[in-house]
Amino acid sequence: MENNNVIKVAGLTKMFGDFTAVNAITFDVKKGEIFGFLGANGAGKTTAMKMLIGISTPTSGKATVAGFDVNTQPEQIKKTIGYMSQKFALYDDLTVRENITFFGGIYGLSREKIKSKAAILIDELGLENVANKLVGSLPLGWKQKLSFSVSLIHDPKIVFLDEPTGGVDPITRRQFWELIYKASHQGTTVFVTTHYMDEAEYCDRVSIMVNGKIEALDTPKKLKERFKVDNMNDVFLKLARG
Amino acid sequence: MLPIIFVLPLIQLIILSNASTFDVKNIKFGYVDHDHTSTSSALIEKFNASTYFNVLTDFGSEKVASQAMLNGEVDVVLEIPSYFERDLQKEKRTNLGVTINAIDGAAAGLESVYVTQIVQSFHKNLLVDLMQASDSPKIEAVNIMTIPSFWFNKTLNYKTFMVPGILVLLVTMITLFLSGMNIVREKEIGTLEQINVTPIKKSQFIIGKLFPFWIIGLGLLTVGLIIAKLIFNVPIVGSLPLMYLYTSIYILVILGIGLFISNFTDTQQQAMFIAWFFTVIFILMSGLFTPIQSMPKWAQIVTEFNPIKYFVQVMRMVMLKGSGFTDILPQLLKTLLFALVMNGLAVWSYKKTN
Numbered sequence: 384m385e386n387n388n389v390i391k392v393a394g395l396t397k398m399f400g401d402f403t404a405v406n407a408i409t410f411d412v413k414k415g416e417i418f419g420f421l422g423a424n425g426a427g428k429t430t431a432m433k434m435l436i437g438i439s440t441p442t443s444g445k446a447t448v449a450g451f452d453v454n455t456q457p458e459q460i461k462k463t464i465g466y467m468s469q470k471f472a473l474y475d476d477l478t479v480r481e482n483i484t485f486f487g488g489i490y491g492l493s494r495e496k497i498k499s500k501a502a503i504l505i506d507e508l509g510l511e512n513v514a515n516k517l518v519g520s521l522p523l524g525w526k527q528k529l530s531f532s533v534s535l536i537h538d539p540k541i542v543f544l545d546e547p548t549g550g551v552d553p554i555t556r557r558q559f560w561e562l563i564y565k566a567s568h569q570g571t572t573v574f575v576t577t578h579y580m581d582e583a584e585y586c587d588r589v590s591i592m593v594n595g596k597i598e599a600l601d602t603p604k605k606l607k608e609r610f611k612v613d614n615m616n617d618v619f620l621k622l623a624r625g
Numbered sequence: 626m627l628p629i630i631f632v633l634p635l636i637q638l639i640i641l642s643n644a645s646t647f648d649v650k651n652i653k654f655g656y657v658d659h660d661h662t663s664t665s666s667a668l669i670e671k672f673n674a675s676t677y678f679n680v681l682t683d684f685g686s687e688k689v690a691s692q693a694m695l696n697g698e699v700d701v702v703l704e705i706p707s708y709f710e711r712d713l714q715k716e717k718r719t720n721l722g723v724t725i726n727a728i729d730g731a732a733a734g735l736e737s738v739y740v741t742q743i744v745q746s747f748h749k750n751l752l753v754d755l756m757q758a759s760d761s762p763k764i765e766a767v768n769i770m771t772i773p774s775f776w777f778n779k780t781l782n783y784k785t786f787m788v789p790g791i792l793v794l795l796v797t798m799i800t801l802f803l804s805g806m807n808i809v810r811e812k813e814i815g816t817l818e819q820i821n822v823t824p825i826k827k828s829q830f831i832i833g834k835l836f837p838f839w840i841i842g843l844g845l846l847t848v849g850l851i852i853a854k855l856i857f858n859v860p861i862v863g864s865l866p867l868m869y870l871y872t873s874i875y876i877l878v879i880l881g882i883g884l885f886i887s888n889f890t891d892t893q894q895q896a897m898f899i900a901w902f903f904t905v906i907f908i909l910m911s912g913l914f915t916p917i918q919s920m921p922k923w924a925q926i927v928t929e930f931n932p933i934k935y936f937v938q939v940m941r942m943v944m945l946k947g948s949g950f951t952d953i954l955p956q957l958l959k960t961l962l963f964a965l966v967m968n969g970l971a972v973w974s975y976k977k978t979n
Contacts, residue, residue: 437977437978438822440978457978458977466822468819470815470818472814489823489825490823490824
């Protein structure tokens with residue numbers, strides 16, 4: 384059971400001056416699950432995630448991601464995870480294919496591997512017609528799907544998604560979640576933050592962060608039972624309003 | 626963007642090289658002739674014949690002349706005393722009064738030299754007295770002839786002197802601004818965060834950032850040298866490979882500074898401001914426009930840390946004097962040291978984890 388936890392967090396804290404952004408959070412994420420990381424704006428989700436992906440050093444507390452310590456082995460963590468930020472972060476002035484090649488190269492994939500990956504990825508996303516167009520000219524929904532696929536290019540064990548569906552239409556969101564399920568079926572652990580409570584229903588387990596603390600952590604079904612409501616929205620409102 | 630990077634600096638090179646001349650020409654020259662003899666007219670005629678002076682008018686009196694100088698209508702006023710011709714013939718010597726507008730001290734200095742030269746060529750025993758409006762010391766009449774012999778730039782062509790320097794300046798500015806904006810721009814658009822979650826090594830990242838700008842810098846040098854040769858006909862005496870060797874190391878220094886700035890700033894405005902701060906200091910203390918020897922001691926020490934100074938020196942040495950590898954070795958080694966330090970700082974200051 385213990386080995387099944389790919390993310391282990393114990394008392395993780397981040398302070399900016401006097402302000403405690405993340406206040407001693409503790410949780411585990413099991414291998415292969417879709418873990419929803421919920422919270423209002425400013426609750427500390429992004430800060431917590433940044434510590435887990437090794438770009439922000441915790442003020443105190445411990446966490447391991449894929450067996451590596453976030454305090455001492457951030458670079459090893461980076462090899463085994465994928466990350467998609469809430470801001471679109473591929474290069475707008477490179478083409479779809481160039482972006483794939485570039486990030487494949489950074490993760491140290493061989494040329495042949497990059498080529499075959501790019502072909503599969505472009506085919507899956509239906510981007511054949513725009514493969515040689517600049518990414519900046521694509522609609523946001525397409526960009527987000529591309530960004531997600533690129534974050535999976537090196538077959539990471541865990542993928543971190545920071546509000547991946549912010550600002551995209553419901554159909555694209557639906558397609559996006561299909562991509563997430565697919566990755567999950569292939570054994571990738573998905574750690575996702577979101578504002579959309581309907582999306583929370585798609586997760587295996589969700590945690591809800593309020594003011595830097597995790598106030599609830601369970602399956603959506605159990606959370607609804609516990610708060611005696613029939614959707615996640617109400618669970619969230621009850622918690623966030625205290 | 627790429628056309629802008631190449632076209633604008635080259636236009637600057639062409640414009641600035643023509644504009645930045647230290648020659649003082651078209652000096653507005655007026656006189657007060659109290660003598661009205663053939664000798665005094667001949668002296669005025671001497672000034673008229675000179676290409677440096679635009680002889681305006683006889684002001685008639687000192688008062689009119691000084692009013693004209695106050696109004697900025699005249700730069701130099703020559704006062705020829707009464708009995709000028711008589712004294713010159715009888716006593717073999719006499720004095721002339723010269724008033725020079727010395728607001729621009731450097732120009733005034735040159736003007737007084739021009740006046741003295743013309744007067745002495747007119748008559749060896751004429752003494753030029755500088756009047757109160759100028760701060761310059763009195764120029765003593767001398768009977769010693771100096772025969773200047775100018776080396777390396779025989780015709781004293783300022784373009785020959787300035788073009789290599791301005792080329793240096795442009796290569797520096799473009800590479801500094803491009804690299805200074807670069808990482809901070811990625812911070813702004815968010816791609817840097819994406820890079821930071823990849824296992825890329827810091828040194829790989831910095832090298833990846835340096836390389837394109839390094840190529841652009843060398844490309845600029847190439848086009849600039851072609852223009853220097855074709856348009857300004859600047860002699861390129863020394864070895865081109867040596868110039869490229871030095872420049873390739875030099876650009877690394879500037880790029881290192883740029884990336885260092887970029888790492889320390891959060892917005893492009895901040896980076897721009899700091900890059901501008903350094904460019905102005907580097908340029909004005911480079912010896913490009915003003916000789917370093919005339920700076921105060923402390924400023925001379927500061928220039929030791931100015932990479933542009935070495936680049937200007939090396940370009941002028943190699944292009945105009947044909948200096949070889951051993952001649953520029955001190956500059957080369959110092960530049961190499963700067964390159965190592967600055968790029969070391971750039972790698973160090975780039976933090977993947979905050």
